Amino acid sequence: MTETLLNVSEGDQAPTPSNLKAVGKKTVQAIVINDKSRFSYKIDEPGILKSKPTEYPTMQTNMRLGNQIGENSGMHQNLNSQEEDRRGIGGSLNSAGTRRNNGFQIFAALCLFLQVSLDLVKSLYAKFIDWDSEMIDYETGIPSHATNTAISEDLGQVEYIMTDKTGTLTENRMIFRRCCINGVFYGNESGDALKDDKLLNAVAGSSLDVIQFVTVMAICNIVIPIKSKTGAILYKAQSQDEDALVNAAAQLHMVYANKNANILEIRFNGSIIKYELLEILEFTSDRKRMSVVVKDCQNGKILLLSKGADGAILPYAYDGQQTRTFIEVVEQYAQLGLRTLCLAWRELKEDEYQEWSLMFKEASSTLVDREWRIAEVCQRLEHEFEVLGVTAIEDCLQDGVPETIETLRKAGINFWMLTGDKQNTAIEIALSCNFISPARDRVCIAMDEAFSSGMPIGVRPHEAKYLCKK
Structure with a gap:
């Protein structure tokens, strides 16, 4: 189908431009513009207008038709004005929807940018662990390696550390x-x-x-x-x-x-x-x-x-x-x-x-x-x-245990040590590991032999002895 602009009036014989050719059954779609509106014609033979003009559905067509009709009929003018208002409101709504969609797209782009930035920063923090030359096993020569990029974030959430003594400390x-x-x-x-x-x-x-x-x-x-x-x-x-x-x-x-x-x-x-x-x-x-x-x-x-x-x-x-x-x-x-x-x-x-x-x-x-x-x-x-x-x-x-525990305690991390040793042995180990400071008061909670031996009895207040030492 070929579209051609023809400047003719309604009822006139259409001109025959050089590029107007018949397609199929010699039927050509032609666009004809007269003085008042825009019409669509079907031409069976080149240069001969056979079909009655049909209104082309565009906003300009409606506006021009409304102006023409409004000259003769006030009622038609009012109706057309309402139509224009309705279309104006629709245009405003479309404009607001466009702005809202643009805002959503900008927000999504910002979120994606922030997520990528956080991942890059966490990856850089993990690399600091790999680059630390002092974090190495001197016996095997194997350096530290962070396999998780969120390790720095996870370490920042640690508040308590519970550790065994034998084989750990x-x-x-x-x-x-x-x-x-x-x-x-x-x-x-x-x-x-x-x-x-x-x-x-x-x-x-x-x-x-x-x-x-x-x-x-x-x-x-x-x-x-x-x-x-x-x-x-x-x-x-x-x-x-x-x-x-x-x-x-x-x-x-x-x-x-x-x-x-x-x-x-x-x-x-x-x-x-x-x-x-x-x-x-x-x-x-x-x-x-x-x-x-x-x-x-x-x-x-x-x-x-x-x-x-x-x-x-x-x-x-x-x-x-x-x-x-x-x-x-x-x-x-x-x-x-x-x-x-x-x-x-x-x-x-x-x-x-x-x-x-x-x-x-x-x-x-x-x-x-x-x-x-x-x-x-x-x-x-x-x-x-x-x-x-x-x-x-x-x-x-193990080498470096007292220094490591002291550093972690300064960072606000608390320690619990599990051991089956006697009380005095546990206290001495805790002192040597910097679990506790010799200058601070200590509260020792000792349970009687019946409770510590695992007998099925309930906890009674008189079975615990509280001793305060310096």
């Missing part, structure tokens, strides 16, 4: 430092009992108390000895405390050499001592001790060897044994920030062990309240101890 690398055997202190002067000549001479002289103490250190555990290709004996232990005790016993010439099924082989001063492992009473948080029942293959004696917290060993000493010295030793080691364990043993009669063994096997095979029944059966055996002594193990702090 400390290296979890236990070192045997001191011990007290039957009231005799070893390692107090040098700080290392394994280099104390007094202890080394006692081992060489086969002192009975010292040999029993070191024997418990060597075999009262669930450690597995492994012989390397070079012939050296390595120990695979689940507990770092047990690993420290076994290695310390080996340095005192009580070497846990081999475990073949239930036979334990100990090398001491060139001789081999064998024990048959009968039962293992595993450590639990309620009992706070672990024990083994072994049979000396040399003389056939059945022995109960135990180690645990002072509160789980000392109260079960046999009547007549003085435990005041051991209590003072534990407090002294705890004030130095050392981890303490009490070692004990007792000889069992054959019929006593056989009767107990049946109850222990029955409790171990039950399906209802197994843990409770095992603990009850173990309690029947773990009593009348002969306390041999106390060990003190050091767990060194």
